Amino acid sequence: MPRGARIHLVCIIEDALKRLGVDVVHLYGTDEFVPADLLFVHYDRSVVPPHIARFAKKYRRRINADARDIRKHTYADGLLTRHSTYDGRVIVKSTLNYGGQPEINSRSLLTRIRQKASRLAGLQDTPLIHSKQDYQIFERLSDVPAPYFSQHHVVQKLLPEWDGEKNVLREYIFFGDIHFENIERSSDLIITEDENVSCRPFVPHPRLLEMREKLHLDYGKLDYTMIDGEPFIFDANKTLGLGEFVDTNSASTEYISMLHAFALEIVRIVNDQEFRTYDISRLHGARTPIPVRRSRRQPSVQPAAKVQNG
Structure with a gap:
């Protein structure tokens, strides 16, 4: 990703973090170590090279540091x-x-x-x-x-889920124990960005959590349909793009609320002395984020650094 480009959802999460008083430092590559309370590995490739995985281990708290291979042939259903x-x-x-x-x-x-x-x-x-x-x-x-x-x-x-004459795409979007389901509908068999139905907290199906554990995803998205009561998973993503929301004013209130909830989750773990990385195997269902009132005193945290490709 070019330096300064705003093409990923983490840009909106970063905006929310800055409003909460959190410093965010961008690292392009692994040449420089910047002391920080949290490393968010945001590397826009399906396979993360070993040198980035080694670099991530220098940080005490890590997000997506173990999500090293999300090529479809390693996990997709059907x-x-x-x-x-x-x-x-x-x-x-x-x-x-x-x-x-x-x-x-x-x-x-x-x-x-x-x-x-x-x-x-x-x-x-x-x-x-x-x-x-x-x-x-x-x-x-x-x-x-x-x-x-x-x-x-x-x-x-090809197993689409139908709602009347419309094809349904379900997106399980998550950060740690914050779970949202974004639902899209379209007349097309292959949905890109069409009719947004909702983006709300939900209790994920156990199979979705199992897939997260398999792929070691702390943050990301799983695309799926519900077939005979079971998720049929066909895509995973750990560097979600802004897509039609490049102009963030066009994003729905529900969508923006989800991203702000992710920012609050980052603040929570930065201030949690026991946190290292998520134990995904222990995640169970939705924890609806509770809005917090910002105090006059800024959170006592060091910069939250993230690695992303240059």
Whole structure:
């Protein structure tokens, strides 16, 4: 992420923290150690390299320091191989978050030239998947071209949840023991940003908490549908984008309230002498945040540092 760019939800959380008197220091890379009460690892890649994980251990309190691999092939429900037996519709995606765009942007110019030359020479005959708009839907598994069964893609059952004629997307958005469910609806099979239904505290299904534990996510989002009373999870994210809320005035009151609740959770753990990192296995249901009245005296905390890619 370019320095100073406001493209992630943590920007709104940071604004709320500053209003609460918390200093926030941005670290780009791991060359400099800044003493702080909390490290928020915000590295916009599906796989976090070992040197960042080692750097995070220098801090006593850490957020998302252990969330090192969220490639879809490691966790998503309904994954298929070319030899699977399945008769329904399927969808093909990149195994990387954001279609691997952050990884692509960080590749060397020579690597990008070579890959483009391969495509132009016909050596790569499958369409690139860089975003949701590039996802491929097939009526049956046998229709999926063989090159899509690769380490770069996932082939998955397409199991939408319907509300009348609308397709429903559920997003479990969380920070520690603060749980919100954001619900979107659309006439499209692949929902990007359409009709927002609600964004409210809720009690997450145990399966959602289990997935968080598997991925070691303290902060982030799980995309899912409810199929026969069970979550069908198809995406995870730990660097949530602002999307349509680049102008934060367009965000709903519910959404802004959620992000402010996350900021209050950060203040709580910064002032908790026993906190190291969340024990995700012990999270049970929603804890609705209680609004606090800001005192005249500023919170006695050192800067809260976060690591993010440069």
